[in-house]
Amino acid sequence: MKRVKTICRQIFAASVTALVCSPVFLAKAETSVSYPTSVAALGNKTILKDKSQSSYIVGPGDVLFIEMIDIPELSGFFKVGLDGSIYLPRLRAVKVDGLTINGLVQLLVSNYKRFVKDPEMYIFIAEYRPIRIYVGGEVNRPGYYTLKGNTLGSISADGGQINRTTTLGDINPQAMTGKDISDAVQTSISVFPTVFDAIRVGQGITPYSDLSKVQVTRKRPVEEGGGRKRTQVDFLTLITDGDESQNLRLFDGDYVEVKKSNVVLREQLLNASQTNLSPQFFRVFVSGRVESPGAITLPQGSSLNKALLAASPKLLRGKVEFVRFTKGGEVDRRLFTFKPSAAVSDYRNPLLMPGDIVRVKDSIFTSSMEIIKEVSSPFVGVYSLYQLIDKAF
Template identity: 25%
Template sequence: MEPAIAQAPAKIQPSSINSLTLPEGDGYLLGAGDRVKIDVFSVPEITGEYTVLPNGTLNMPLVGAVGVQNRTLKQASGAIAARYSPVLQIPVITVNLVAARPIRVAIAGEINRPGSYTVTAAASQPDGNLPTMTRLVQLAEGVTQVADLRQVQVRRLRPVGSGGDQVVTVDLWQLLQAGDLRQDLRLQDGDSILIPATATVNLDEARQLASANFATQNSRPLKITIVGQVNRPGPYTLLEGNVAQGAQLVNPNLLQVPSVTRAIQVAGGITQLADIRNIQVKRFTRSGAPQLVKLDLWKLLKAGDALQDLPLQDGDTVEIPEATSVSDREISELATASFSPERISVNVVGEVERPGAVSIQPNTPLNQAILTAGGFNQKAKKSNVSLIRVNPNGSVSKRDISIDLTRGVGENDNPALRNNDIIIVKKTGFATFLDSTSTFIGPFSGILGVLRIFGGF
């Protein structure tokens, strides 16, 4: 598929892309710094290599300066032949490009570092050819995730005497999907490139774009914000790699760029109130109009839909809303997800060896939490304990649970625990009686001790 030519951007039609034919040899416009070889038939004294001077001319023997600025090789051949007509009977002249000058091009739109760039042919291609579109995009640190690769526009100077600028539409998506190298347009000095934003984000295409060699560079840190139902909301800087960032957990199963689940992990994981079916990513474009991308991580958990784990770009805001209702089954399933907290905290109070907060894995059974706290002490009532839980709807529930340390996980007698659960281990009746008796006779035992000192008893 060939890119298309039009006189102005407003006239470019997607259906006209097939009509473009840019001749590789004759489409190049000469300028200061180009080195060319001029062959003059049967005149070896003039044949040789020449450099275009800063004023856009070639200094030729016998005839002096010949203007070639913004002329194609064919036009330059004609201009030189015209100057030699008074000198040579039948001047047959050909001009070939030996070494292209560094070119200056501009790129704007959905690119990480828009601006103007000077690119040398030797730095861009091993064979000395002109730099290409994808090479320039790489120099500008890649396209953003909202780039419309199907409508990349290149504004190009026309040769001398050909009228106004030429506008070319390039479809880089065809380069990704079909390997169409014709879409990787060779650039010329003075080209201006505009990469527009898409109207909507396609999750499938976003994942493919993130793996392209002209996407955002992997080493580029991303500054994002995550708000809502995560344990540590706020701004974060995500770095590429599969290692921990300080005390922050990083998923080893990464995309080429950080994704939504990785951002959630770095923010401490979701809370039990998170509505993972309606996560939104707010993404800003260069034009200023934000895009909203809706994600359903429940599809990722239940159906393995990896497209829901959207690659992020610099400046994204991830919003995780609060669920209106969550079933106990869903809470238990979410607790084992990779983007849930690695550890939860529960409080074991009363008659255990080490009362207080204990850190355990999600869905740890009640019996194991008691053992983590050192187990029952000598005063503990070992037949049952009380479990106090704050429910997602804000209510507080309390229930007594019979204890059998040999039982497996079960909702009635050994339930899986949630973050901030409280386990109360009571005293036995006899231990309570002894403590009460000690409290009652304590003052009298002190008086009796004093009397014994003075020999009264």
């Protein structure tokens, strides 16, 4: 009897060893730990390894890679349609608009339990849709803008255009594991639209922009009850101290608002002018008694006196009229005597903004000289003609 028990123990131990060392078991064990996935559902557990993707709200235009572990027939790339749905094997149309990746994993795992026992799923964003945001507040050009943020491309030096370097057609989901596809996608780009890009497409800041108070309003996902949430960042520290934590990544539907200061923030404007946050140059219009009337191109941070000197290097006299049309439909109009020594941001030497109008009026002296010139010019012409004839004969 003892010998029979010993033989049974040996047979059991050999069976367990064969099972553990079998390719199927090793593949299962390897699958459950080897994916650097953004969101993966393994059995009944959901593992979050990349919060930036797990909190991303899915919407029309996104391309998702969904892998059902060990079931390639249920795996592949799926694009979210205009109605916010994806078309999946067995499940057909599934509404995913407004869900995070985490919420989508939970939904699909629950639905696939009708067809698969203990489904193990891996999902990540293979291609991000363009995002449409609103940039408002104290920027030069408020409005809606569309920014591209795509993991299958690279953003060019000007920060606006995305050049594609990889396409979905280059990736074969049947020949690659989820980890291989994730690595191929994630190594192609790691740049997404940020607050910096939003202010930049809004054509930069004004002398009154308060970059220490930039507000971002964002949609909440469906599983959190919807609605919106809001936060405020000190964007100025990005420029002065290089604090990247204040340069938030933007998502579709975000609203970026730059608060307005009651006073001119010249120091901030000069700091920003040393970056590509705002256009390097802008144009104002100078007219009246100057040598070169018309549009004048000036560097950021220029004042009224600099514009006048650019339009008329010679000594100026007389009254100067300054006109600025504000965003609220009001007109800032000033009339003062030109003073070359006026400090920057002084009432008589304001920092200029794109579209400002400067007009140099005639003084009493110059007006008198013009009248004398007009009256005397016929006599001067006749006298010159007389001298010419007299010398000829």
